[in-house]
Amino acid sequence: MSEKDLLFKIVQKFSEVDLSPEVISNHDMGYVFEELIRKFSEANNEEAGEHFTPREIIRLMVNLLMSEDQDRLSKPGIITTVYDPACGTGGMLTVAKDHILSDINSNANVELFGQEINDETFAVSKSDMIIKGENPDNIKPDSSFSYDGFPNQRFDYILSNPPFGKDWRQDQKFIEDEHARGFSGRFGAGLPRIDDGQFLFLQHMISKMHPPDSGERTRIDNSVQRFLPCSRGESSGS
Template sequence: MPQEKITLSQLEQYLSRAAWILKGPVDASDFKVYIFPLLFFKRLSDVYDEEYQQAFEESDGDIEYASLPEFHRFEIPEGCHWKDVRETTVNVGLVIEKALRGIEQANQELLYGIFGDAQWSNKNKLSDRLLIDLIEHFSQYNLSNSLVEPDMLGNAYEYLIKHFADLTNKKAGEFYTPRSVVHLLGLILDPHEGETIYDPACGTGGMLLECVDHLKENKEDYRTLRLFGQEKNLTSSSIARMNMFLHGIEDFQIARGDTLKNPAFFAADGLKTFDCVIANPPFSLKEWGAENWANDPYGRNIAGVPPKGNGDMAWVQHMIKSMNSTGRMTVVLPHGALFRKGAEGKIRKKLLEDDLLEAVIGLGSNIFYGTQLAACVMVFKQNKETSKKNKVLFIDGSDQVRIGRAQNYLETSHVNQLFDWYATYQDVENYVKVASIDEIIENDFNLNIPLYVEKIIEDNLPSVEEALADLKLAWRESQKAEEKFKTILKEFI
């Protein structure tokens, strides 16, 4: 087993090859169900061995001392170590299941349920031969702390999440938001030391980790952040928890459950509130729980009941209710949330009258996995700066993309441009408009960006005289070319 430090490129290849081993018997959309838990299991085992070795050397070879729980971040019970699985050749899936459940039980407070519900013992899908190949593949590297830093392993994990979104591309947007969009939200939110961050639709935890990266980039102590997330999907919520541990994050809570029907975080007087709220919730969710919203027990019905078949404005109200008295939030929504009438129009009106909305940023189309829709970012604040009160900033970023064949891309230069426009907060012809509440009232609280950011179409058409002169010139040139062609042709006849 190599004992030198592993590069990010090696790690990425190592992880994507694991997916190739599963290809065939396992559908691409299920790769994550198996590969993420195995990677985490391998990391836990290697770190445990490293901790054991350090304690063993410190105690001059005392095995009992080196096995004491206080020397280990996580306990690995007897028979549940990676090497126990590696030594198995029959009923490998059962042994994996036993090891994963054993580790969860030994570390109930932190790891309960973290490995998800994959059916490892289903031999129709996972033969012993396939699992042995997979275990051997994962065994080629030592993933201890000294050889693989948490950040690098975390980045490789993020790579794998994107890789699976690329492979499946079906409904992948539910579980993967492009990094550039996440980065834009982090820049706007601008979290700082000691703050609480909450993502009510956290997927695999990318938005929360972006806030951690934001502090690192600003040379602030990211360990003072307290991270909270809720996610309905079992696999995604498990991956989010593993993702946090693999990034070396200690202070976090990821709850599994339906946020709109059963929110997970409470304080003494109702819903828990946070400094920063960030999310890319499922677009236009249908069965979101409209029947209970009118008398919502958590007091989230602050602006009205959204339509039964569309939960966009339920997410917005939940997030606003989750901001503390100085809180701020960024949320990704489909463009329809800006202009749909009926119940949503009334909700928009109330939120604008309460002066909670600071900015609307339109993103280019086709940058999200699995949907051609153009999305927008809405920025809300409990207390807007005095100079921004009764105003909303509109940014048209529809052309801030690189056009690709199957998909478009929001690149670093585009993110920087959008953030610069947001931070500068002034009109830019064709792109940015600071609109007053009176202008918005005139438009009946419709927030459709083209109502505010008017594109000036330059008329570069020639005059009739110029067009006629060009036509005559072209006609003369064509006649000359025809004569020349006839002359050349005679030589061959």
């Protein structure tokens, strides 16, 4: 931008707008940041699918995911967790939290967790969490296949839109080692074709559910597999 004499003009425009915390809250600044992400994603259509899921789709997923949990989420002092193993810029996490706080229980404590393989997108997601006052340490880098950022941790709600037809050759050794552990690992149900890792994402998400006999329950929505909300290890959809 400096070489093309644009940097000064851009900084000048920003300096004309009052973005102080007294004028714009962290929450509203997060929306501004999210809108910038959306604009850049739309400008680069080839990569937009990797980084940005339309908010209308996310809202539909979230509503399906939580439609039967109104009573639970309305309880005073409720603490609940939301996880996305391919979180991109973090849109699904923030929409899920906004839905709970705005439409169900404004006093709920919603903790967000995510993991993202793309370094640039990971940085954007982590920055978005900081801007919105979330815990940035709950956003982990690297592939969810080869590195479980949240070992031995289970979540109440899991939703994701992982990339279509993800090749898992790069993670092959880690995945095969995990598969060899059977159902003590994350991929005990079997391995898909090397050029399609969608089933691996689904298995990873199931491994993050609360056990059926724990007294807790988990709901999952994986848009790629059309895997609709499930509880206590029971699934519906196709």
